[in-house]
Amino acid sequence: MSGESVELTQGLRLLHDGPVTDAYNLLLLAATASRVTDPALSRMACVHATLAAWAGGDRDGYRRALDALCAPAGPQSAGSRSAAQPEAPRTAAPHEAAGRDPVDAFWREYRDGMRCVMNGDFRRANVLLRPVLGILTARADAPGLMSAGTIALMLGDLATARQVLGVALATARAAGSTALVPRVLEHLAYAELREGSYHQARVHAEAGLEAAGESGQRNVVAGLSAVLALAASIAGGPATVAAHAQTALRTAHAHGLSQTSTLAEWAQARADLGHGDAEHAAARLAPLVQDGPRQGHFGLWVMVVPCYVESAVLAGHDVDAAALIDQYAVWAAMGADPQAPALLARCRALVSSDGRTEGLFTEALAEHEKANGPYEHARTQLAYGMWLRRRRRPVEARPQLRAAVLGFEQCGADVWAEHARAELRAAGDTLTTAPETGSLGLLTPQQLRIARSVAEGATNREVAQKLSISTRTVEYHLRNVFTQLGVRSRGALTRLLGAEQPGHF
Structure with missing residues (x-):
């Protein structure tokens, strides 16, 4: 060699x-x-x-x-082209x-x-x-x-x-490219996240984790864990998000993975915000979006700005967001993020105090219609509905809040759907659909299906066959279920589910 x-x-x-x-x-x-x-x-x-x-x-x-x-x-010999390199065009x-x-x-x-x-x-x-x-x-x-x-x-x-x-x-x-499969899955899951297809991103990231673990690619495992943390930040409980994020950050810190650490920190902040803790969300995001040694990845930090602006506003922080929003405006004008124009208008609406707020929310909603992204669209509808309700305009707020609930349900954003339902109830309306009550509300739909199957006495292999997933994926989800619900055994899980849903079994 x-x-x-x-x-x-x-x-x-x-x-x-x-x-x-x-x-x-x-x-x-x-x-x-x-x-x-x-x-x-x-x-x-x-x-x-x-x-x-x-x-x-x-x-x-x-x-x-x-x-x-x-x-x-120097001149290239006829046999020196690497098979991994793109071929020259076949036609003139x-x-x-x-x-x-x-x-x-x-x-x-x-x-x-x-x-x-x-x-x-x-x-x-x-x-x-x-x-x-x-x-x-x-x-x-x-x-x-x-x-x-x-x-x-x-x-x-x-x-x-x-x-x-x-x-x-x-x-x-x-x-049979076992080394390449997890890397493709990482890119695919990230693309799905960018587009707001969280269900697909979660499935592909879980498959990638299983493949990467078998091939010993810790950096890829970290990247996929960050993707899972972002996906879980809109659906799962804080413990699930934290588990994925910490898995990502352990390797990211050791191996200098700036992209992975930015995504993982962003995921934890989104989970904080979704659970009503805007203060912690703003504190996590501030270093990522401000100049200094802790600023996020050079190609990603600007994408965090809308989440930071919303967190800071909800937390009541007296921050000058104008410079950050101006930088985000430059990014939005580049055309590299289809949802950026809508998020820019939302940011401006959130900080506006000169009578332009309603027009900016309307502009944001119009921009959302031009790009696929149900999660961010629903976030804007929720923010607009909250703004209307707090100005004693509940009749106008209700259509926005109903649309937000349905949008969050569409992309599996259970945490945010419950937030929107609470706002809708405060506006004097409700929807016929209701989330799982009690501690089961912390679980994602896939985790809940696995938990119920296990509580009914199914083995991991039987659950895997029933849901058409691997045994390792069942084990992975079950560990997260135990963490989320605070139980340590299958028997305790059975008793908990029986208590929360008597007669279900």
Whole structure:
């Protein structure tokens, strides 16, 4: 094994199961060492170095790795193309007619497009990266499809990201790529979260955790745990969210995973807010959105701003949110987040005190109609309904609050649905549907199904067969059920469910 292959192998291993700064340095060494002898392998190392820099929140390192992609190299031998690299276009293109190497042109467009993403020029990024995305998708292999899905995700094209990553997952599974499957699932679950498809995100993240645990990819496990924490933050109890978040943060702190730690902290703050603890939510989020050493990931912190603004307002904090909202306005104008224009109008409505509030809420609701995202849409309807009710306009508040309840139910946001029901009752109305009462209200629908089956005497294997999931997934959920309900045995669970729902069994 050559020196550069050792560096590359170690760098790739650490990228998924070790400190990402170490992975970044090894991968750049591998890129430099193979630049002349194997340009394709060098480029592969550079691409993975960008992934390490992104995971670690190293903006400058990301740019250095991008620059290294197209550093001058010697002539490439016919057999030196790495199988992991995108193939050149099969048909002639304008740059070929001009005598340019299509492989070189591909990577320059990729590099320049990602530079535009980093600089916030998403209009130019789309022009450069759409052909790259098309070439990668046409390859129809799992690594190329995952790369294409990731590009679509960064461009804010969530529908394409989900579609391409779904095909990548099927392709990886069909090829038996056990190491790649959990990484595809992580990207897919995150894309589903971005789009507000929390049910699907939870299912894919749980599948990814099972696959990543078997292949020893702790960084991927941490990322998937952060996704689960975000999904649980709208549906489960604080204990479930905290368990997922702490699993994510233990590895994130040890391995320098800035993206994962930002998502995990955000999840805990959302859980606090959903359970009425705006004070703690604002305290968690403030460091992430403000300048300083604790600021969140460079590519994600701005997405936390709407949650922070709402938390600070509800907590009664006397904060000047104008500068943060202005920064969020820049992000919203980039077009990389379809829901951002609606969230921007909501933020402005929450802090408005000059008579524009109602118009801003109306604007936010109109923007929500342009993008899929039932959870955030319902959050705006709830905020608007609360604002109307507190101004003694209950008749106008009720339609907003009813819509909020139904929207939260649609995406499984049980915690928020109960919050909206309470506001609706305070406005003098109610809905015929009602949540589980007592401690069972802490459980997600899947956890409740498993708990009931176990209480009826089913073994873990029988529950798995009944619900078409793996035994490991049953065990995982059951541990969370025990934590949520404060029980230690199957017998205690049976007694608790019998007491809360007499006659159910």
